Amino acid sequence: MSEPLADHAPAKINLTLHVRGRRADGYHELESLVAFAGVGDDLRLVPGPHLSLRVGGPTAASVGDPADNLVLKAARLLAERVPGLETGAFHLVKRLPVAAGIGGGSSDAAAALRLLAQRNDLPLSHPALREAARLTGADVPVCLDPRARMMRGIGEELGPPLALPRLFAVLVNPRVPVETPAVFGALGLQPGQSLGGEVHPVPEAASIRSLLGSLEAARNDLEAPARTIQPVIGEALDLVARTGNCRLARMSGSGATVFGLYDDSRSAADAARFILGRRPGWWVEATSLD
Incomplete structure (x- = not known):
């Protein structure tokens, strides 16, 4: 074998x-x-x-x-x-x-x-x-x-692979499932409807600082509808935003997982401990993103 x-x-x-x-x-x-x-x-x-x-x-x-x-x-x-x-x-x-x-x-x-x-x-x-x-x-x-x-x-x-600098993050899920079709339904767009606006720029970031600046100017359009389905997502985002040295708090995909971004691994680990100390039943992981 x-x-x-x-x-x-x-x-x-x-x-x-x-x-x-x-x-x-x-x-x-x-x-x-x-x-x-x-x-x-x-x-x-x-x-x-x-x-x-x-x-x-x-x-x-x-x-x-x-x-x-x-x-x-x-x-x-x-x-x-x-x-x-x-x-x-x-x-x-x-x-x-x-x-x-x-x-x-x-x-x-x-x-x-x-x-x-x-x-x-x-x-x-x-x-x-x-x-x-x-x-x-x-x-x-x-x-x-x-x-x-x-x-x-x-x-x-x-698109082609991007050579982004490594980001340090904490991932937080309040252990509630969120079905993607329901979130898109809550977004409320009709077939054929366009939101317009500028095309998402491809990031060209040689440093964490410049990449975080690009991310802060962007968004997740599914965050608001997901929060109407599971309000605890807002609670998770608020808790992540309160952690020390958090540079950005945002939801991933259609939720309910949210993430915080930090300048170094120690800040991400400290954030994970802070959140678990207040919500021990949640899924919380300090990690890096590439």
């Missing part, structure tokens, strides 16, 4: 998220600067004749039926496009909260595709791999090669 393969599935953080409008087909056009955190899930593949998935870890109880997991969906979509694809048994160690706006399920699926690509000697640029990622979910393509970049359209338009 071949040796097991392992990969990390990092949390995806939307540092910005501008909604450009809603297309006639109902999908929303987005512009988002995406980065990836050090914290995430872990996925292991034991090569074998049967495709399967076992889920464990701190947040495994909230994952639901493994048969419906995006890991298996991605693997099956790839198998349909690559005759004789060698698969096996996946074991997912789930650490990220579910329905949290940080792409946990999408990142897991992307890690599965990377492992299958490694097992079958496929480059990440292989058309079948890219197509399987696109069909699995809107955030899977950007997670396939987890590096900071601009993401546009409904997630299918990816």
Whole structure:
């Protein structure tokens, strides 16, 4: 039997998220600067004749039926496009909260595709791999090669990797799920409606200070509608903003996870302790973003 393969599935953080409008087909056009955190899930593949998935870890109880997991969906979509694809048994160690706006399920699926690509000697640029990622979910393509970049359209338009300076962050989730369709519904755009405005600039930041300046001038357009669905998001943002040396507090994706940005790792760690001391039941992680 071949040796097991392992990969990390990092949390995806939307540092910005501008909604450009809603297309006639109902999908929303987005512009988002995406980065990836050090914290995430872990996925292991034991090569074998049967495709399967076992889920464990701190947040495994909230994952639901493994048969419906995006890991298996991605693997099956790839198998349909690559005759004789060698698969096996996946074991997912789930650490990220579910329905949290940080792409946990999408990142897991992307890690599965990377492992299958490694097992079958496929480059990440292989058309079948890219197509399987696109069909699995809107955030899977950007997670396939987890590096900071601009993401546009409904997630299918990816800019080149960006050499951003490392950011230090605290991620906070009040352990309430937020369903993305409900947030877009609360945004209230009609099919064909455009928000207009200037195009999101591609950041060119050689330092943390200049990058933070660019981020402060941007926004997350889903933050306000998400707060109407789960007001605790506002509480989490207020708590993060109160931490020492916090340079920016913002929600990621469609929530409910929020993040704070700091100049150094010590400030991020201090912020995590501050928040956990006041909300010990929340999910809180100090990490870095690249």
